Amino acid sequence: MKHVTRSTIVAGAVVIGVAGILLSTALAQRPGRGTGRGQGDSQLEKPPVPKNDNEKKILGILDDILERQRYRNVPPQDGRLLRILTESMNAKNVVEIGTSTGYSGIWFGMALQKTGGKLTTFEIDAGRAATARANFKRAGMADIITIVEGDAHDEVKKLKDTIDILFLDADKEGYVDYLNKLLPLVRPGGLIIAHNINPRMADPKYIEAITTNPNLETIVRTEVGLTLKKG
Numbered sequence: 041m042k043h044v045t046r047s048t049i050v051a052g053a054v055v056i057g058v059a060g061i062l063l064s065t066a067l068a069q070r071p072g073r074g075t076g077r078g079q080g081d082s083q084l085e086k087p088p089v090p091k092n093d094n095e096k097k098i099l100g101i102l103d104d105i106l107e108r109q110r111y112r113n114v115p116p117q118d119g120r121l122l123r124i125l126t127e128s129m130n131a132k133n134v135v136e137i138g139t140s141t142g143y144s145g146i147w148f149g150m151a152l153q154k155t156g157g158k159l160t161t162f163e164i165d166a167g168r169a170a171t172a173r174a175n176f177k178r179a180g181m182a183d184i185i186t187i188v189e190g191d192a193h194d195e196v197k198k199l200k201d202t203i204d205i206l207f208l209d210a211d212k213e214g215y216v217d218y219l220n221k222l223l224p225l226v227r228p229g230g231l232i233i234a235h236n237i238n239p240r241m242a243d244p245k246y247i248e249a250i251t252t253n254p255n256l257e258t259i260v261r262t263e264v265g266l267t268l269k270k271g
């Protein structure tokens with residue numbers, strides 16, 4: 041695998057209402073020097089083992105995107121985490137800010153094919169949106185992934201449905217605005233997952249927003265072996 045920028049995922053869970061306490065799951069991933077299939081720094085981690093032909097095909101497309109169409113995509117290890125979180129919480133509605141060429145979107149799509157859910161993903165760059173659209177089609181996910189082209193700061197205002205997972209992976213200084221606009225739609229027990237949460241890249245205002253709100257539980261880094269029983 042080509043060198044990938046070190047990055048961190050942070051996931052927060054939201055508690056809304058009187059009775060609820062919702063745990064949050066969060067994992068920080070350091071992209072590894074392993075294979076394009078997502079072997080990270082841990083020597084204990086291995087590439088995914090496809091369960092069937094469809095999964096094999098999709099993993100091949102993911103490798104191909106990193107090989108030929110890479111543009112600031114999440115590292116494979118983070119993509120695997122997104123897939124695990126999405127399928128394990130049986131997410132039906134995922135919103136992603138920052139599509140790029142569709143790499144993380146396809147990891148979400150793998151899970152959503154199992155949960156019967158959908159992804160709405162926002163991209164400001166028309167060229168990358170077109171590439172992503174073609175990738176979703178060849179992955180057989182055109183029917184479950186919608187790309188919204190334009191400035192997500194404006195476009196997200198049109199969202200109405202309850203969100204299970206909100207994934208922030210676009211302009212870092214915009215995370216607070218996305219949070220403010222979309223937190224009311226995130227369901228109790230839902231996840232807000234933000235990429236590139238590290239001292240160099242994270243907006244301190246976003247960190248403050250997710251770590252001082254008593255309705256949110258956030259962790260940035262945990263070493264956990266997380267295993268999904270696939271659907």
Ligand SMILES: C[S@@+](CC[C@H](N)C(=O)[O-])C[C@H]1O[C@@H](n2cnc3c(N)ncnc32)[C@H](O)[C@@H]1O
Binds near residue numbers: 113141142163192
């Ligand atoms: C880090 S890349 C996303 C990578 C993608 N999530 C993946 O892993 O494959 C960030 C993307 O966000 C897009 N972006 C930046 N600002 C945006 C905005 N205001 N609205 C929509 N998209 C934006 C950029 O054009 C870029 O393609």
